[in-house]
Amino acid sequence: MIEISDLTKEFKSGKNKKLTVLKNINLEIEDGDIYGIIGMSGAGKSTLIRCINLLEKPTRGKIIIDGMDITAKTGRELSAIRKNIGMIFQNFNLLMQKNVRKNIAFGLEIIRTKDFIVPGMSVKEYRQLSYFKKRKVKKAEIAKRVDELLALVDLKEKEFYYPAKLSGGQRQRVAIARALATRPSILLCDEATSALDSMTTDSILRLLKKINEETKVTIIVITHEMNVVQKICNKVAVLDKAEVVAMGDTNEVFTNNTSEIVRNLVGGGNV
Ligand SMILES: Nc1ncnc2c1ncn2[C@@H]1O[C@H](COP(=O)(O)OP(=O)(O)OP(=O)(O)O)[C@@H](O)[C@H]1O
Ligand SMILES: [Mg+2]
Numbered sequence: 180m181i182e183i184s185d186l187t188k189e190f191k192s193g194k195n196k197k198l199t200v201l202k203n204i205n206l207e208i209e210d211g212d213i214y215g216i217i218g219m220s221g222a223g224k225s226t227l228i229r230c231i232n233l234l235e236k237p238t239r240g241k242i243i244i245d246g247m248d249i250t251a252k253t254g255r256e257l258s259a260i261r262k263n264i265g266m267i268f269q270n271f272n273l274l275m276q277k278n279v280r281k282n283i284a285f286g287l288e289i290i291r292t293k294d295f296i297v298p299g300m301s302v303k304e305y306r307q308l309s310y311f312k313k314r315k316v317k318k319a320e321i322a323k324r325v326d327e328l329l330a331l332v333d334l335k336e337k338e339f340y341y342p343a344k345l346s347g348g349q350r351q352r353v354a355i356a357r358a359l360a361t362r363p364s365i366l367l368c369d370e371a372t373s374a375l376d377s378m379t380t381d382s383i384l385r386l387l388k389k390i391n392e393e394t395k396v397t398i399i400v401i402t403h404e405m406n407v408v409q410k411i412c413n414k415v416a417v418l419d420k421a422e423v424v425a426m427g428d429t430n431e432v433f434t435n436n437t438s439e440i441v442r443n444l445v446g447g448g449n450v
Pocket of ligand 1: 190200219222227
């Protein structure tokens with residue numbers, strides 16, 4: 180479970196001035212949820228997701244994953260936490276000079292198994308574990324995992340293509356496979372379908388739902404599109420000007436809520 184508790188993020192804006200981008204955010208995301216966070220441009224969505232994977236340090240508040248406050252972690256523990264969190268983006272962020280297989284394998288090639296030290300484990304305990312050898316993940320192991328992932332995202336026939344020769348939807352499939360390579364328990368999606376047409380959006384959403392059902396990975400979906408939340412999210416939080424203005428089961432939030440921002444979302448199709 181991910182518990183976000185009283186999270187506030189401020190950025191400096193000029194001398195002695197600060198901009199509050201997230202204000203006292205409280206959210207509970209259960210294991211296996213597909214949790215939507217919807218709001219207008221500038222509401223603070225990307226900043227919130229960047230706090231969850233610790234690319235931004237919260238100014239105040241806690242982010243607790245499975246009972247552990249991750250905001251206080253550093254060094255090896257922090258990198259272990261990051262490996263448990265995959266992320267995909269609007270613009271895919273693929274390595275253009277590597278083919279599909281190499282893009283998917285990348286996360287596995289750069290890690291060493293010692294990075295998977297379990298939080299709380301002492302160095303002595305870690306050294307005693309024979310399977311935590313200080314070696315890279317074996318090539319054959321990587322190849323096997325890449326094959327599994329190619330099948331999962333249905334891209335086997337494009338395995339040697341470079342990203343420049345793929346469609347947007349195919350690029351996002353590669354990005355999804357790459358994000359899942361290390362078997363994270365959380366997948367963060369920041370506007371993952373915003374650059375895609377509606378049919379391709381639907382196919383990516385179906386894929387995310389299938390992955391969620393098969394692997395039980397918790398998915399957090401950041402979007403400004405109502406359609407995305409309604410199609411796949413079981414829960415949703417509406418973010419407006421740095422604050423959560425509504426949250427709960429997707430259907431309830433959009434049928435029972437009378438706040439202006441929610442009415443705009445429902446009425447306009449998207450923000
Ligand atoms: N590193 C930073 N320094 C200063 N201000 C920042 C920084 N990152 C984000 N902001 C500000 O925080 C606010 C929220 O930005 P954020 O990117 O989280 O919004 P968003 O909801 O993701 O918007 P969009 O839908 O356009 O992606 C914006 O006003 C932005 O200018
Ligand atoms: Mg954003």
